[in-house]
Structure formats: C-alpha cells, structure tokens
Amino acid sequence: MMVPEREGPLTMKFYDCATAPSPRRVRIFLTEKGIEVPTVQVDLRAGEQFGEPFRRLNPWCTVPVLELDDGTAISEAVAICRYLEERFADSPLMGRDPREKAIIAMWEHRCEVDGFLAAQEAFRNRAPGLKGRALTGATDVEQISALADRGRARVLRFFAMLDERLADCPFVSGEAFSIADITLLVTVDFAAWAKVPMPGELSSLRRWYEMVSARPSAKA
C-alpha cells in the first residue's frame, strides 16, 4: 500500500461491485499502481444503488465511486483514475508528458465510447434480466432490440479497428501499458460475457489480449 502525503492512514473508500465491469476498470488501475483502498461492495442485484444512502453519494446511482478523505464523492471510472494518477505519481498509467497524455486519453476515450459503451448497448438492450433497465442510472428505460443488434455490430467494428492498431504497436496507446489497455481489456471480457466474443481471426488483438490478461492486475 502506498502512503500518500498526509498524516494517518488512508480514509478513502472505494464503492465497488465485484461482478460489474465498470468498477473493474478502477480495480485494475489500483492494482497496477499498487494502491490498496478500503472497499465497500454495493449489492447491485438487490438495488442498493437506488437506496437513499448511496443516492446521496452518487445521484447517478452507479458504481464505481471513490469517496475521498474529505467526503467528496467521485464517480465515473475515468475521473476516479484521474484522482489516483494525480495523487500517486508512481507507475503512471495516463502518460508522462503532454503528448503521451493526449495519445492515451484519445485511445482510452475511443475504447470507452466505441467499445465499452457499445458492448453495454448490445448487452443491456437484450438481456432478459435487464428488461426496463436498458441504461444504468436512476430511471427505468425500455430495451430497444434493434439497438442491441447495432451495438453488437459496433463492437465487432471496434475490435477490427483495434486489431489494426495492435498490429502496429504492442499496447493500445503505444509502447507502454496504460489506462487505454485497461478499458480495452474490460471491454473484451465484458463483450465476451455478453456473447460478442473477439473474432478468432483478429490475431493482433488476440496476441495483445493474451499478454494483458497474464498480468496479475487482470484478476482484479
């Protein structure tokens, strides 16, 4: 556990759900940086995220949330990673200079919007257990089956583009492992679970996947 520049132990608190893909992005990030934070499991199946205590923390009713030492609640995976990156400088995962930071932010964002959010579209608009829950958040939203199909096709196009990228360089954002690899790894595993597996012929994506999955952080 890294010790931040303050007195006393870390009083941050991480609101997680061990089975959900969004908080896994933060779990892998924490593991790569070697930070341990006291963790609270939020029972999404029981609807704990809609209860008053959690809603006060995050009116968007989503995990992950990082509660800072002063009580400030940070939601959204990439914002939590930003906090951790700025506070714990060792093992940078979001770049070391303006150019690197921008390249990593670009790939991370693409992986989130065209990969992760598309996989979510494919999954949440079809899964029988998510009827009326086609979007995360406080409001019930009906599924659109045409959107599940479109999301699936979009994930497959995204995989093909990433395969081309990974033919050129070992990691998503270039020569080093970064937060962009974390978002892609979580997307690939989430999509496979949602029955959109990586096509076997995408050999560069597969090579990358095997390498990144072998890192200890992938178990997080």
Add this chain to the structure above:
Amino acid sequence: MMVPEREGPLTMKFYDCATAPSPRRVRIFLTEKGIEVPTVQVDLRAGEQFGEPFRRLNPWCTVPVLELDDGTAISEAVAICRYLEERFADSPLMGRDPREKAIIAMWEHRCEVDGFLAAQEAFRNRAPGLKGRALTGATDVEQISALADRGRARVLRFFAMLDERLADCPFVSGEAFSIADITLLVTVDFAAWAKVPMPGELSSLRRWYEMVSARPSAKA
C-alpha cells in the same frame, strides 16, 4: 497567442468544422486559454472526412483533430483539451490539484455521456439528412427512431439533474468555470438546435446558461 516553450512558431494544426458541435468544444477551450492555432476547415457535408488524406490522420473519420508539431494526430475533443491543458498551464480549465481535477473530470464525463451523446442519439436517429448516418464514423449505420425518442427523454432527464446541481453552485464543477461548463454549453446549444430545448422551468440551468453564453468564448 501564447508562446510555448520551443523555438519558432506553433506548427500545430487544428482540423475543425465551424458548424459542428464536437469541434466547438475545442474552439471554446482554445479561446478560454487564449491560444491561437492554425485551423483547417474540414467540409463534412462534402464528405471530406472520408477521403484518404483525412482518414490517414484519423481512421475514425471525425473532427476535431489536433495535429501536433511532430505530426502526431490527436482526435477526441477531451484528449485534445488534455494536450492543450498540459502544454499551456495558464488559465487551467481541468483543475489545479488531484481533487479538483477529479471533480471536473467527473462532471465533464457525465455531461458528455448523458448530455452530449444523448443529444447526438436524439438528433442523428431522426434527422432526414442523416439517414444511414446514425453514428459518426467510417461506417454507415441505420437510424433507429425509438432511439431518437429515448435520446430525447435522456437529454431532458440530464437537464433536470444539472438544474439541481446548478442550484447548489455557480458552475458545473463548483466555484470556477471549467471544461465541464464547455461540454454542457455545447450540449445545450446542440440539443436546442436538435429540437430538445432546455425546459423553461429549470431556472438554475437557465441562469447558468445566460451567464456562460455571455462569455466571449461562447461565440467560438
């Protein structure tokens, strides 16, 4: 115009489209920071983004793109802003310490995903001129009219949540203007243009909108 720490003039190049909302996020950011960058207009109506020269720059075939001095092409608005923020430290718009940076990143991300992308869903899945172009990018994608309706409802829920937020503080991320205000401003104007205007009863959102629209950068 700010002078970076290098010899000679800025050779960065900004690929813009004056009528499109995504690059407007960067135009406002540049104006707020007082940076002038040589700009190239990409003719989206004529399909210039699909031509070989632009596709080599950005295989996602979207604007904005910032081409750096060494030829590296950064696409995705938030990644371009990250570069500018890291390179030009004056007038910070993405926070000054880990906590501020995280709060701003959280609100910016919410405004993008629940506001801007939802407005895009509402618009691109219905506009007659965008038949077959329901998503930006290199591939044609059919419109889903149920998604246009869902996007519209989502934008309205987003406006209501931001109205609550802006009852508590003058700007989206707290006491100071930030990139989160830029994303919200562009979302409000884009949504209005897509026939999802801010409801009149959201008085805090309206107060914020009038204040932020009066800044010189809003004309960008």
